[in-house]
Amino acid sequence: MHIDLSVRLTNQTPVYPGDPAVRVKPVTNIEQDGFQDHLVTLATHVGTHIDAPSHMISGGHNLDAYPVERFVGRGVYIDVRQGYNLADIRKLGLKAGDIVIFHTGMIERYEKTDYFEKFTPIPAEVAHYLVERQVSLVGMDMCGPDYPPFPIHKILLGGDVLIIENLTNLDRLAGRTFTITALPLRLDVDAAPARVIATIL
């Protein structure tokens, strides 16, 4: 069984303050042209997407520097709706290549402005621990791991841990054994929109 952890991309998809809106518009139609086609305009950090080091780190890798092996791995679900506890996280046996999923519950407020403005950042000690364990990616159902000037982004991306933002449906992962497949568009820039699924084992 596969679970879709990705949000829809539409003209109504919420975007980070200051980012351009998503635009999906028809450019042909079946009656006149014989086929339907659309033109899509979107920022690299909209919806469910993966951040690469070059988003925050001068000279850091772009996303296409990573082979697809990096985007598939054992998923480790961590419920942080009541907060982060490093001692508990240490007990999970995180290992290189794991994909850590923080369930914050914030995505329930995706349509509200406080989604982008009132969330609990990932503690620095937790970010350092993920880097130490060499996990492949850390995903979350919130808009990002921290606020400007983005110290947690920089710990993670500087430590070669990629970040998946704006996940959904994480409640369906509690208590499950699963792998994550998080496939970004093959754009060689600072990030790319992605389709992310969990495969229940």
Added chain:
Amino acid sequence: MHIDLSVRLTNQTPVYPGDPAVRVKPVTNIEQDGFQDHLVTLATHVGTHIDAPSHMISGGHNLDAYPVERFVGRGVYIDVRQGYNLADIRKLGLKAGDIVIFHTGMIERYEKTDYFEKFTPIPAEVAHYLVERQVSLVGMDMCGPDYPPFPIHKILLGGDVLIIENLTNLDRLAGRTFTITALPLRLDVDAAPARVIATIL
């Protein structure tokens, strides 16, 4: 082991004649803004992408009508570089949910105009057979299954077989046992760019 079957999306990515070019442009930079971000403009049928029925069929399903289960399945590699042979294809034991991969070799000419203008269409009898077997998707390393007015597209999409176009690296699948994971952006229109991987078993 995973193999990336997706082409890169850049300002140089070839597009179907008449389609708008891909545009990837920076909108912020680390020095001035503290982070790097890009704006991407692309048609739904550019690069490696998946066609939904509404591309060609009035009233047909958009892509987001399909749960992610549809995008993962047993891969069946078929070498058609010397042509299509329905009798041989019948021997492969295709079953519902399979993802058929036609290796045409055309992607080697992706940068040339004849890529879009001189290819061998999928024969109608083969398309009808794929529909009969209820395969989930048919993928190919060429720009599409046929020329205007697109009779083969209509057989496949009308029969609920989705189409993956502009795959690459298919030579690496010959003789392998693999699954395909073909994840499109979660756009609810006629098609979406996708990242497609093969997982070698």
